[in-house]
Amino acid sequence: MxxxxxxxxxxxxxxxxxxxxxxxxxxxxxxxKMFTWSNPGERVITIMTAGNLATTQALVSVLDERTKxxxxxxxxILQAPSMFQVANIIGDTLREIIRDQKDEGQQASSTFNATIxxxxxxxxxxxxxxxxxxxxxxxxxxxxxxxxxxxxxxxxKPIILRAYDPDMSFEQATKLLMVSxxxxxxxxxxxxxxxxxxxxxxxxxxVTHEKRIYKDDDYYLSISSGWGDALKAxxxxxxxxKF
Amino acid sequence: MxxxxxxxxxxxxxxxxxxxxxxxxxxxxxxxKMFTWSNPGERVITIMTAGNLATTQALVSVLDERTKxxxxxxxxILQAPSMFQVANIIGDTLREIIRDQKDEGQQASSTFNATIxxxxxxxxxxxxxxxxxxxxxxxxxxxxxxxxxxxxxxxxKPIILRAYDPDMSFEQATKLLMVSxxxxxxxxxxxxxxxxxxxxxxxxxxVTHEKRIYKDDDYYLSISSGWGDALKAxxxxxxxxKF
Numbered sequence: 446m447x448x449x450x451x452x453x454x455x456x457x458x459x460x461x462x463x464x465x466x467x468x469x470x471x472x473x474x475x476x477x478k479m480f481t482w483s484n485p486g487e488r489v490i491t492i493m494t495a496g497n498l499a500t501t502q503a504l505v506s507v508l509d510e511r512t513k514x515x516x517x518x519x520x521x522i523l524q525a526p527s528m529f530q531v532a533n534i535i536g537d538t539l540r541e542i543i544r545d546q547k548d549e550g551q552q553a554s555s556t557f558n559a560t561i562x563x564x565x566x567x568x569x570x571x572x573x574x575x576x577x578x579x580x581x582x583x584x585x586x587x588x589x590x591x592x593x594x595x596x597x598x599x600x601x602k603p604i605i606l607r608a609y610d611p612d613m614s615f616e617q618a619t620k621l622l623m624v625s626x627x628x629x630x631x632x633x634x635x636x637x638x639x640x641x642x643x644x645x646x647x648x649x650x651x652v653t654h655e656k657r658i659y660k661d662d663d664y665y666l667s668i669s670s671g672w673g674d675a676l677k678a679x680x681x682x683x684x685x686x687k688f
Numbered sequence: 689m690x691x692x693x694x695x696x697x698x699x700x701x702x703x704x705x706x707x708x709x710x711x712x713x714x715x716x717x718x719x720x721k722m723f724t725w726s727n728p729g730e731r732v733i734t735i736m737t738a739g740n741l742a743t744t745q746a747l748v749s750v751l752d753e754r755t756k757x758x759x760x761x762x763x764x765i766l767q768a769p770s771m772f773q774v775a776n777i778i779g780d781t782l783r784e785i786i787r788d789q790k791d792e793g794q795q796a797s798s799t800f801n802a803t804i805x806x807x808x809x810x811x812x813x814x815x816x817x818x819x820x821x822x823x824x825x826x827x828x829x830x831x832x833x834x835x836x837x838x839x840x841x842x843x844x845k846p847i848i849l850r851a852y853d854p855d856m857s858f859e860q861a862t863k864l865l866m867v868s869x870x871x872x873x874x875x876x877x878x879x880x881x882x883x884x885x886x887x888x889x890x891x892x893x894x895v896t897h898e899k900r901i902y903k904d905d906d907y908y909l910s911i912s913s914g915w916g917d918a919l920k921a922x923x924x925x926x927x928x929x930k931f
């Protein structure tokens with residue numbers, strides 16, 4: 446599995462993704478799941494991927510090739526006039542890749558599906574965040590649902606539901622996502638460090654912060670143990686049940 | 689879906705189950721998922737069920753009928769000499785019911801599977817807790833894995849992993865399970881109140897506490913809002929990330 450979260454803040458966008466891929470439990474590897482294309486000063490587009498690794502790698506390669514061959518019949522995400530069109534291109538490309546893999550060749554027992562989070566900003570409009578389904582259609586984040594998790598989403602959702610605030614700083618939002626990732630990593634073998642972090646400040650049209658966080662990262666370790674202690678203390682403070 | 693947790697404590701056993709059943713999101717009902725058979729003073733056996741409702745109701749009815757017709761060819765769980773034999777009987781019965789439904793009649797798109805938690809004590813041995821799979825085989829809780837969740841298990845697991853302590857009182861364990869249930873109910877429509885609670889004190893051979901907790905239960909409401917506030921406060925106390 447995978448765990449990635451994209452989140453819309455008043456300050457901009459924040460992305461976090463793990464790097465574990467697995468085929469069963471005895472075949473695990475580390476692969477990056479966060480990819481960025483940009484025209485500095487004009488647009489930044491970041492995607493995160495969950496699902497079949499061959500599908501997501503093919504998607505990234507196709508998107509990447511098209512940005513380098515601008516005369517391709519198909520438009521590049523670096524030329525698209527809006528984030529909506531970017532999501533359209535990525536959705537169409539994803540659907541084609543899945544369809545091509547299904548039609549021919551060997552049959553695999555697992556599916557070729559993948560789900561994609563897209564976030565970014567193009568000059569002239571606000572930062573936007575999308576979730577693309579394997580069918581190629583997509584939804585956009587809004588004030589009511591300002592974040593999208595993909596992959597192994599359940600363990601880490603309760604804390605985001607409780608602590609998310611659109612006015613958060615990137616520092617606070619990073620803390621929130623680290624707590625959410627730590628809860629997931631503690632409960633599920635198929636999600637693991639290192640994790641990739643990226644922050645995009647609205648109207649900067651450049652990646653603001655980018656960092657890979659490893660197992661021995663001091664801050665991650667302090668969150669991981671500190672959150673356990675804080676949870677226990679918070680739990681102790683609640684009144685016990687009385688029969 | 690469903691959410692049920694059975695937990696082994698030094699003091700005995702605690703069980704909590706929700707009551708929501710659903711076929712899609714537009715057909716929801718309330719059904720009890722916790723059932724107890726006892727010979728007061730000699731044995732108490734409690735089961736909780738997740739999965740296809742027709743299967744679990746058939747299982748409960750068959751188990752119940754056999755306790756009332758002691759000369760049945762198949763043994764009753766009230767006659768079995770050990771909790772291991774009780775788990776064997778329930779596993780066999782479950783497998784038969786699933787097999788019978790599969791072999792004949794209409795084909796359903798959903799499966800007839802079910803998963804069962806069994807906990808209890810028979811005079812002469814310790815309290816024991818089992819998890820029975822749809823295939824009829826089962827595993828037993830141990831010191832390393834002292835609790836079994838079934839159904840929609842992921843949202844509520846992180847807090848149990850962090851705060852469980854075998855020395856907990858029933859009052860503290862009830863609080864822990866309520867927090868875990870509240871996290872699940874907040875994140876997933878297919879789990880809902882009322883919830884059933886049962887505590888069994890080791891070597892009492894009688895149900896110690898039994899309670900149904902409704903939506904307007906004062907303690908549940910105080911946990912639900914108090915836990916949100918406590919989580920936020922605990923989260924605030926953690927140091928923010930620094931870029």
